Amino acid sequence: MDERIPRDFETLRATILDRRESLPKRIAQIAAYALDNPDDIAFGTAASIAASAGVQPSTLIRFAQQLGFDGFTSLQQVFRERLRERNSSYDERLQALRAKAEGGAGHRAIFDGFVAAASTSLNDISRTLDDAHLEEAISLLAKAQTIYVLAKRRSYPVATYIAYALGKLKIRNQLIESAAGLNAEMIAFATPADAVIAISFSPYAPATIEEARTISEQGVPIVAITDSSFSPLAQFARVWFEVAEADFAGFRSLSATMALAMALTVGVGEKRRDTARRRKA
Amino acid sequence: MDERIPRDFETLRATILDRRESLPKRIAQIAAYALDNPDDIAFGTAASIAASAGVQPSTLIRFAQQLGFDGFTSLQQVFRERLRERNSSYDERLQALRAKAEGGAGHRAIFDGFVAAASTSLNDISRTLDDAHLEEAISLLAKAQTIYVLAKRRSYPVATYIAYALGKLKIRNQLIESAAGLNAEMIAFATPADAVIAISFSPYAPATIEEARTISEQGVPIVAITDSSFSPLAQFARVWFEVAEADFAGFRSLSATMALAMALTVGVGEKRRDTARRRKA
DNA sequence: TATGGATTGGAATTATTATTTCATATTCCC
DNA sequence: GGGAATATGAAATAATAATTCCAATCCATA
Numbered sequence: 001m002d003e004r005i006p007r008d009f010e011t012l013r014a015t016i017l018d019r020r021e022s023l024p025k026r027i028a029q030i031a032a033y034a035l036d037n038p039d040d041i042a043f044g045t046a047a048s049i050a051a052s053a054g055v056q057p058s059t060l061i062r063f064a065q066q067l068g069f070d071g072f073t074s075l076q077q078v079f080r081e082r083l084r085e086r087n088s089s090y091d092e093r094l095q096a097l098r099a100k101a102e103g104g105a106g107h108r109a110i111f112d113g114f115v116a117a118a119s120t121s122l123n124d125i126s127r128t129l130d131d132a133h134l135e136e137a138i139s140l141l142a143k144a145q146t147i148y149v150l151a152k153r154r155s156y157p158v159a160t161y162i163a164y165a166l167g168k169l170k171i172r173n174q175l176i177e178s179a180a181g182l183n184a185e186m187i188a189f190a191t192p193a194d195a196v197i198a199i200s201f202s203p204y205a206p207a208t209i210e211e212a213r214t215i216s217e218q219g220v221p222i223v224a225i226t227d228s229s230f231s232p233l234a235q236f237a238r239v240w241f242e243v244a245e246a247d248f249a250g251f252r253s254l255s256a257t258m259a260l261a262m263a264l265t266v267g268v269g270e271k272r273r274d275t276a277r278r279r280k281a
Numbered sequence: 282m283d284e285r286i287p288r289d290f291e292t293l294r295a296t297i298l299d300r301r302e303s304l305p306k307r308i309a310q311i312a313a314y315a316l317d318n319p320d321d322i323a324f325g326t327a328a329s330i331a332a333s334a335g336v337q338p339s340t341l342i343r344f345a346q347q348l349g350f351d352g353f354t355s356l357q358q359v360f361r362e363r364l365r366e367r368n369s370s371y372d373e374r375l376q377a378l379r380a381k382a383e384g385g386a387g388h389r390a391i392f393d394g395f396v397a398a399a400s401t402s403l404n405d406i407s408r409t410l411d412d413a414h415l416e417e418a419i420s421l422l423a424k425a426q427t428i429y430v431l432a433k434r435r436s437y438p439v440a441t442y443i444a445y446a447l448g449k450l451k452i453r454n455q456l457i458e459s460a461a462g463l464n465a466e467m468i469a470f471a472t473p474a475d476a477v478i479a480i481s482f483s484p485y486a487p488a489t490i491e492e493a494r495t496i497s498e499q500g501v502p503i504v505a506i507t508d509s510s511f512s513p514l515a516q517f518a519r520v521w522f523e524v525a526e527a528d529f530a531g532f533r534s535l536s537a538t539m540a541l542a543m544a545l546t547v548g549v550g551e552k553r554r555d556t557a558r559r560r561k562a
Numbered sequence: 563t564a565t566g567g568a569t570t571g572g573a574a575t576t577a578t579t580a581t582t583t584c585a586t587a588t589t590c591c592c
Numbered sequence: 593g594g595g596a597a598t599a600t601g602a603a604a605t606a607a608t609a610a611t612t613c614c615a616a617t618c619c620a621t622a
Binding site for chain 2: 010039042043080083084106107108110111112113114115118119122125126129131134135138153154156157158160161164165168248249250251253254255258259260262263265266267270
């Protein structure tokens with residue numbers, strides 16, 4: 001009776017799962033239904049939910065009370081809150097999580113922060129990405145003999161994933177790494193029949209900018225992924241994408257960039273297959 | 282009176298925006314409120330919404346009727362449906378997008394697919410991540426003299442990002458790359474005072490598994506990120522995380538893994554700072 | 563198999579909420 | 593500026609929904 005009542009959905013879920021064994025049959029039935037159809041609980045009336053779950057309304061109320069709520073209505077609040085949360089602007093959630101992490105709320109808060117930053121970035125990019133640019137970039141890259149991938153530091157992980165994916169799709173590509181110090185030579189091989197994917201975010205790695213400049217002066221078309229129209233990359237690029245990644249604890253998400261990178265890669269793969277097929281026919 | 286009533290939120294929104302000019306003052310007021318706070322409309326009662334919007338409940342009903350609904354309740358349905366839709370399991374959306382992309386629906390569909398895969402993965406991991414494991418992994422890594430980062434192929438981008446972040450946080454680390462072919466030697470340096478972050482997903486890169494085995498036999502504790510309890514990595518690991526990444530067009534998302542990786546990295550950074558501070562005091 | 567306690571179903575009750583109504587105010591047009 | 597049409601506010605009413613209660617049933621245990 002004086003147990004702690006779950007205030008948020010995850011706690012509630014855990015509580016239910018925890019007690020599942022010890023619940024009476026009908027109560028267990030409604031418990032299972034609740035976890036399977038949380039939306040119905042959020043919106044339905046006691047009677048309608050009870051009917052869908054095949055129990056009496058009173059059972060539903062007993063279920064709520066057993067969990068410590070004082071009735072169905074307060075149980076329902078938790079299910080509604082869940083929908084609100086999920087839907088609430090990720091920005092607000094990020095704010096809150098940042099404050100929480102600052103306040104030393106433990107490592108879970110840090111993790112949640114990174115998840116929220118990633119989600120925000122994904123939301124953002126799917127709102128802002130321009131379809132025409134995507135098409136243009138893919139056509140351009142699909143025509144290239146070799147695709148050069150250019151990125152350093154923070155953007156480097158994206159470059160390695162692009163290179164990996166291009167490799168799997170059997171698309172000739174060259175990752176421009178700095179390790180061996182042979183970048184200049186590597187770049188010298190690129191011709192206007194090739195193409196470059198360049199990725200750089202503020203603060204722009206000077207080497208990336210320099211290499212992009214050189215390569216664009218050789219007449220090689222560049223597709224750039226960067227973070228603003230003022231980016232030095234943008235001026236060298238034939239097509240460029242503005243990607244705003246949310247940051248957390250000083251590190252930016254890469255999710256949006258990754259999603260775009262993969263779309264470009266797979267897009268090129270598809271385009272080539274289409275072209276090949278059409279040529280045969 | 283016999284106008285078409287909007288059945289979905291977007292249509293409703295358009296209708297409202299369209300008529301905005303011609304609506305009476307109070308009705309316009311509630312209309313603006315509705316578009317600004319759709320969640321409140323979905324969940325509130327006529328009275329509570331009216332109060333928040335600064336109008337009478339009757340006005341709210343008139344607003345609904347003016348739009349062709351027969352009362353507030355049916356207007357509210359549209360706002361609720363919207364939340365349901367938005368929330369409809371990402372899995373279903375993914376299914377749909379996959380089908381769409383298969384059907385050759387253009388490159389935007391591919392992009393959307395990657396975004397959806399990333400979102401699904403993030404959702405998933407924030408549900409399943411175990412806080413205790415996170416704490417344990419961070420403590421373990423925080424004590425290490427050097428953190429070795431071990432990953433190949435698909436997981437390699439994550440490793441490079443971890444290495445980058447550790448570097449920025451001034452935490453000694455060593456990325457085990459295969460390029461130079463000196464992995465065995467590198468690994469030989471690791472001692473039980475160090476620690477490893479190993480990342481591998483099915484199909485597990487044999488080199489990663491081999492290296493993990495060797496290093497664990499040297500008594501170096503391993504934190505693993507992998508995709509199932511059957512993973513060969515799990516058996517060598519002191520702590521391991523199961524991360525299920527959704528895939529699209531044959532490539533898996535890395536978002537969840539990235540978020541976890543960053544949480545580990547920044548968590549270690551914080552833990553070290555705390556420890557240092559405590560020592561001073 | 564009898565007995566006590568827990569569980570369940572269903573109707574009665576109570577509370578809450580949407581809707582209607584009507585008096586009053588405002589606006590717009592002649 | 594006057595009058596009709598429209599809009600608004602407030603309270604009354606109707607509808608709907610949550611909760612309670614009690615009898616019936618089930619289940620474990622002796």
